[in-house]
Amino acid sequence: xxxxxxxxxxxxxxxxxxxxxxxxxxxxxxxxxxxxxxxxxxxxxxxxxxxxxxxxxxxxxxxxxxxxxxxxxxxxxxxxxxxxxxxxxxxxxxxxxxxxxxxxxxxxxxxxxxxxxxxxxxxxxxxxxxxxxxxxxxxxxxxxxxxxxxxxxxxxxxxxxxxxxxxxxxxxxxxxxxxxxxxxxxxxxxxxxxxxxxxxxxxxxxxxxxxxxxxxxxxxxxxxxxxxxxxxxxxxxxxxxxxxxxxxxxxxxxxxxxxxxxxxxxxxxxxxxxxxxxxxxxxxxxxxxxxxxxxxxxxxxxxxxxxxxxxxxxxxxxxxxxxxxxxxxxxxxxxxxxxxxxxxxxxxxxxxxxxxxxxxxxxxxxxxxxxxxxxxxxxxxxxxxxxxxxxxxxxxxxxxxxxxxxxxxxxxxxxxxxxxxxxxxxxxxxxxxxxxxxxxxxxxxxxxxxxxxxxxxxxxxxxxxxxxxxxxxxxxx
Ligand SMILES: [Fe+2]
Numbered sequence: 001x002x003x004x005x006x007x008x009x010x011x012x013x014x015x016x017x018x019x020x021x022x023x024x025x026x027x028x029x030x031x032x033x034x035x036x037x038x039x040x041x042x043x044x045x046x047x048x049x050x051x052x053x054x055x056x057x058x059x060x061x062x063x064x065x066x067x068x069x070x071x072x073x074x075x076x077x078x079x080x081x082x083x084x085x086x087x088x089x090x091x092x093x094x095x096x097x098x099x100x101x102x103x104x105x106x107x108x109x110x111x112x113x114x115x116x117x118x119x120x121x122x123x124x125x126x127x128x129x130x131x132x133x134x135x136x137x138x139x140x141x142x143x144x145x146x147x148x149x150x151x152x153x154x155x156x157x158x159x160x161x162x163x164x165x166x167x168x169x170x171x172x173x174x175x176x177x178x179x180x181x182x183x184x185x186x187x188x189x190x191x192x193x194x195x196x197x198x199x200x201x202x203x204x205x206x207x208x209x210x211x212x213x214x215x216x217x218x219x220x221x222x223x224x225x226x227x228x229x230x231x232x233x234x235x236x237x238x239x240x241x242x243x244x245x246x247x248x249x250x251x252x253x254x255x256x257x258x259x260x261x262x263x264x265x266x267x268x269x270x271x272x273x274x275x276x277x278x279x280x281x282x283x284x285x286x287x288x289x290x291x292x293x294x295x296x297x298x299x300x301x302x303x304x305x306x307x308x309x310x311x312x313x314x315x316x317x318x319x320x321x322x323x324x325x326x327x328x329x330x331x332x333x334x335x336x337x338x339x340x341x342x343x344x345x346x347x348x349x350x351x352x353x354x355x356x357x358x359x360x361x362x363x364x365x366x367x368x369x370x371x372x373x374x375x376x377x378x379x380x381x382x383x384x385x386x387x388x389x390x391x392x393x394x395x396x397x398x399x400x401x402x403x404x405x406x407x408x409x410x411x412x413x414x415x416x417x418x419x420x421x422x423x424x425x426x427x428x429x430x431x432x433x434x435x436x437x438x439x440x441x442x443x444x445x446x447x448x449x450x451x452x453x454x455x456x457x458x459x460x461x462x463x464x465x466x467x468x469x470x471x472x473x474x475x476x477x
Contacts, residue, residue, distance in 0.1 A: 034082075034316070035316075035378055036078070036082040038378055039378060040405060040431045040436075040438075040464050041378070041464045043074050043463060044073060044088075044460060044461065046460075047105055047106065048102070049103050050459055053102060053456050054457040055098075055099055055454060055456050055457070056439075056455040056457065057452065058454055059094055059098065059099060059454045059456070060414075060425065060453075060454070061097035062415040064095050064096055065094060065471050065474075066093050066140075066471045067092045067094070067440070067469075068091040068133050068140070068152075068468055068469060068471070069090050069091075069407065069408070069462070069467065070087060070089050070107075070129075070131055070132050070465060071087075071088060071466050072086065072087065072466075073087070073104075073106070073130075073463060074086055075106060075112060076114075079252070080252030081315060081316065082318070083131075083145065083252075083253055084128075084252050084253065085128065086106055086109075086130065087107035087109065087144065087150075088105065089104065089105055089133060090104045091104075092440045092456060099440070102440070104157075104462070105157040105159075107128070108150075108159035109125070109127060109129055109150060111126060111127060121194070122147075124148045124164070124172060125147065125148055126147065127146055127148065127150075129142040129143060129144040129147065129148075129149065129150040130142075130145075130466070131143055131144050131175035131467060132175040132466060132467035133468060133469045134186075134469055135469060136177070136205075137203065137205065137206050137207020137208075138206075139151050139163065140153070140154045140471065143173060143174070143175040144175060145172075145174075145175055146172045147172055148162050148163060148164050148173060149173055151163050165203065165207070165208075166209070168212060169190075169201070169209065171192055171199060172190030172199075174189050174190055174224075175224070176224065176225040176467075181353065181357070182357075183205065184204070185202055185203065185205060185210075186202065186204075187270065188200075188203075189201060189215075189223070189226055189233075191220075191222075191223040192220070193220040193242040196215065196216075197215075197219065197221070198214070198215040198217050198235060199214050200212075200233065200235075200268070201213070202270070202271075214274060215235060215266070215268075216274050216277070219241065219242075220242035221237055221238055221239070221241045222255045223235065223237075224289070225288060225289050225290050226290070227290050227300075228293060228357050229270075229295045229300055229302075230294070231269060231270055232267050232268065232269060232300045233267075233268050234266065234329070235265065235266040235268070237263070238261070238287065239257050239259065239261040239286065240255050240286050240310060240311050241256065241258040243255060246314065255315050256311055256312075256315065257286075257309055262281060263282040263283065264280065265336065266278065266279045266280075267279075267329050278331065280329045280335075280336040281336070282327065282336055282338065284309070285308060285309075285325075286307040286310040286311075287306055288305060288307075289347065289348060289349050290302050290303070291305075291351055292351045292355060292358075293357065294357065298332040299331070300328070301326060301327070302326075303349070303390070304325060304327065304349070305322035305325075305346055305349055305365070306322055306323055306340075307321070308320065321368060321370050322345060322368070323340055323344070323345060324363070324388065325340050325341060326338070326339045326340075326341055341390070344370070345369070346365040346367060346368055346386060348365055348366045348407075348409075349365045350363070350364045350365065350410060350411055351363055351411065352413055352421050352422070352424065354421075360390070361389060361391045362388065362421050363388040364388070364411055364426060364448075365385075365388070365409075366384070366386070366407075367383060367399065368381075368383065369382045379433070380402055381405075382401065382402045383404075383405050383406055384397050384399035384406065385397065385409045385443065386398075387426075387445065396448045398449055398450075398452075403433045403434055404431065405430065405431040405433070405464070406428045406429075406430045406441070407430070407431075407462070407468075408428065408465075408466070408467055409426040410427050410428070410468050411424055411425070411445060412424050420446075423445070423446065424445045425443060425445055425453075426443040426448065427443075427470065428440075428443075429441070429458075429462040429465075430455075431462065438458050438461045439452070439455040439457055440455070440456035441454070441456075442455075
């Protein structure tokens with residue numbers, strides 16, 4: 001069956017938007033003082049394997065592979081910070097139109113095993129590996145904000161062990177590397193609160209380290225993501241800084257906004273060195289996530305979820321809106337420009353990853369509720385999945401209502417397509433507040449507002465988490 005026919009007849013689109021709305025609220029099983037204790041932010045208590053999965057609608061047969069998503073899930077009570085729990089991955093295996101299994105597994109790290117760290121700075125092995133997952137060099141890698149990656153077994157999501165590029169990865173590795181779709185090269189960095197504050201790295205398609213380059217920064221700041229184009233990388237030096245004061249005071253994550261710090265972006269040739277970095281002063285802001293980046297004439301351009309400021313009070317101060325914004329650095333004039341693309345709040349930007357490093361037309365993100373996006377009203381917040389046509393300015397969104405909360409939507413290119421950039425699917429775990437379970441949902445990326453074309457009904461909930469990846473069978477074989 002052709003993809004278009006399949007989408008036309010799969011029939012779940014209307015159901016997604018016609019769902020009834022009944023709020024049940026959150027049962028307060030213990031005193032709740034932190035937002036990550038509430039609703040679907042709470043950790044789940046068990047590792048589950050479920051092979052008898054009910055599917056509403058029909059899964060496109062061309063989707064054969066593994067969707068896997070990472071996030072924090074503290075195994076012993078409640079973590080000190082939303083980012084601080086043990087790593088847990090949630091995976092759904094699809095084969096020829098069937099959902100074969102759902103699994104959730106802790107990432108088996110020394111932190112999860114509660115091994116003592118001893119004296120001195122924590123070793124790179126001592127990490128939760130809880131932020132993202134990527135497939136590169138034939139390996140499925142769980143990545144954290146700090147520390148080494150951990151390799152996972154795609155067959156059962158068990159942890160195979162720590163990975164450090166034959167000892168060439170000397171410190172931390174970012175959770176947001178990019179893969180060049182033309183060369184297969186992995187471009188990444190690590191940052192640290194001790195010098196060198198940032199180290200740039202590249203590995204070839206087979207996973208062999210090609211370059212390890214310490215970068216001179218102004219000091220220790222939070223650098224969650226970076227931009228990669230065909231010929232350049234962009235490092236972000238922003239006002240969320242490591243705070244010794246907060247560390248001594250026992251902060252769960254001792255980073256804090258520093259009003260006196262100038263925001264700078266450093267552009268470096270991808271094969272360049274620290275001496276080649278060209279710095280651009282930028283109006284003050286903070287960015288966790290970049291949608292995509294590319295070159296246009298003399299400019300290096302990236303689109304990102306931009307915050308006016310974040311973590312002003314402390315690192316639990318999340319509730320500020322981010323807006324999709326374009327940053328352009330002109331390599332000839334040395335001038336930068338900043339232009340907001342869309343006015344409504346968003347986060348977790350994504351693209352067709354075949355467009356990573358290249359000019360692109362379509363972006364995707366979560367829609368974020370500005371009215372109810374506070375710790376007290378988190379159960380009433382209305383989220384959605386949004387698509388941006390950056391050429392026409394059109395926006396298409398699936399807004400399922402306050403009783404459903406989508407997580408990051410990952411784009412999967414269609415196999416049967418004419419090569420259209422948005423020909424494909426969006427997949428996301430969507431939490432149902434009524435049943436307190438989650439569905440693995442598949443949307444047609446060319447018709448996002450129609451809602452899911454298929455829902456894999458999970459018997460458990462998938463807590464709010466971070467980043468995932470789709471690994472097709474063709475990449476695993
Ligand atoms: Fe992230």
